[in-house]
Amino acid sequence: MARVEHDHADWQAVVDAAHHRAAERQERLIGRLGEDAQYSWDLEQGAITWSRAGAEFCRARLTLIGTVSLSESTWLWSWANDSLPRSAVGDMDTVRQYGELHGFPVLPWESFDHHPGLVREARLVSAAVLDAVGLWTDQAGGIQLHFLLHDLS
Template sequence: MAKTNNPDWYAKWRHDAVHILQEQNARLKEQFRLNSWPRYDYDLAARQLTFSENGRAKVVADIQVVGTTSQNAGNWLWAWANSHWPADCIEEAQRARSFGEDHGIEELTSGYVEDDDLNGLGWELTAVTARICGAVGAYRPPRDEGGGLFLLYRDVRWVL
């Protein structure tokens, strides 16, 4: 866990959020066969992530950007602190920031968060955001190197 100043209850609450997200993602993976689709594409204008096969969409998810990790910078960058993202794509990250402000949680209100395990940190902060916002799951698109993009699922459904 990143070393920050947080309320006493937060460490357990955060830990529980990770387990809740792991269970949600396992259910989604099974229900929608998310590991089996050879292609994914995200469309920020539509705020959607589409899983497809042979040029045909199979599963679509309504998404929000939570944040990114960067090996070069050695940190997590909240989506709300990155002017690159459209405002309607970062609403849930903004909610996490507001929650952090209301409860004095430093890692939710600092634009950058450092940790030795950036992928773990990304998943943990995404899990916290998912819990705050009632998201149904989360996704980190595969990336060969350099860091990661962390997304929340607001909704996931089959394409008919």
């Protein structure tokens, strides 16, 4: 495949459109979940559930976008992490391919130094490319996990 040169203006336009799209979807998601919901996610199942007073009221398919090692301050895309179950990675390879096709370097890099703004942009564009209904973040030990949500029911 021929190498496409990075055009920062194109990248910024994609990020801006993805941000607008995600903001609307996040607002709907937060409205649906409320502030008192508990949650539980499972990478093997590729699912997240929300409950209130012990009763499940919402479920979604989960895709792990990537992780931030807080001790090393690095980002690792899920598509580059061989230790993850396939159910957790979903279609993230499509995001990598989108980056290669359009010359957006951050998307096909296996990892990079953690810069919150760059991670935010990567998350937003991933959500747009894979038509996610929402974004979710959690922390387990020294790892920050960034998820896409799909098929909310």
